[in-house]
Amino acid sequence: MYDASKLVILDRDGVINHDSDDYIKSLDEWIPYPGSIEAIARLSQAGWTVAIATNQSGIARGYYDEAALESMHDELHRLVAIAGGRIAHIAYCPHGPDDGCDCRKPRPGLLEQIREALELRSLARSWMVGDSLRDLQAGQAMGCRSILVRTGKGERTEAKGIGLEQAMVFNDLAAFTDWLLTE
Template sequence: MPQPSKLVILDRDGVINQDSDDYVKSLDEFLPYPAAISAIARLNRAGWTVAIATNQSGIARGYYSESMLESMHHRLRELVRQAGGEIAHIAYCPHGPDDGCDCRKPLTGLLEQIRQALDLETLAGSWMVGDSLRDLQAGEPMGCRPVLVRTGKGRRTEAKGEGLARAMVFDDLAAFVAWLLEAEGRDAAD
């Protein structure tokens, strides 16, 4: 069973792959950042578990199907595997903003799905990495440590400045992972 303090939960669009205001609707539009794929594998090699929590309201809006989403996630898993890593679990919300679900971030349903799928008692001490305030807000009640990346919508989120007092901010996922593994090395050496 993974330790929650060795868990990193990632938003998908804007953190792992390029985001689009028109939604990422197809494999052609699903463009992972090579540095993010390498960063996930690097986390795994250092003993960290990586999971994904992603809102995918494009399904409810009819822009793409759940099978297309599964194809994107299959490609993502393959790319991470080829880099020497693994994604432990992908939780997604297929609902629209007005559907009344409990999983659409900033609600905590997706993180609860991850907690259950990984058989954890708590997510306290885990890291929640996103490019929007709603990503960080989803992790807060679960005890996750918030990280904002400037990729995707991150620069816009940072410019607004609201709700980021506790968040650490990095240029991208690779920069966060480099910091985390260096900090972990310092802690082990102390």
């Protein structure tokens, strides 16, 4: 049984791996940040459940297909397992920004999928870690505590300063993990 107070939900691009304005379209372009894989493993080893909620509109735009996305996620699972950790669930939105879906962040549909997959009553007291305001907004809609990382689009998001009143800010996923595991 999972415990929402021991759940960390991560955005993918810009939090776990390098992001690109041209989209991460293939396994070759999917490059983890130094320390991110180890951070996920350390969270798992300390009894935290890790899930991922990621917008992947490149699918709707025709830049890559679901098989390419699956290969990236398979590699992510593999690297985390080698490091001694586990990702409990990956939820992704394949839709474009104008598709009107409920799953594209800032809407909370991906987090609802995670809640259902992990059989939790709520996500209150969980952590949502992202590099953009829309990540934090999706988490806040579900009662999550907000973490902004400065990797990816995080520095730009922090500079805008809008909507970050409830967020804690860390340099990267590893720094957040260091802090959380000493709390």
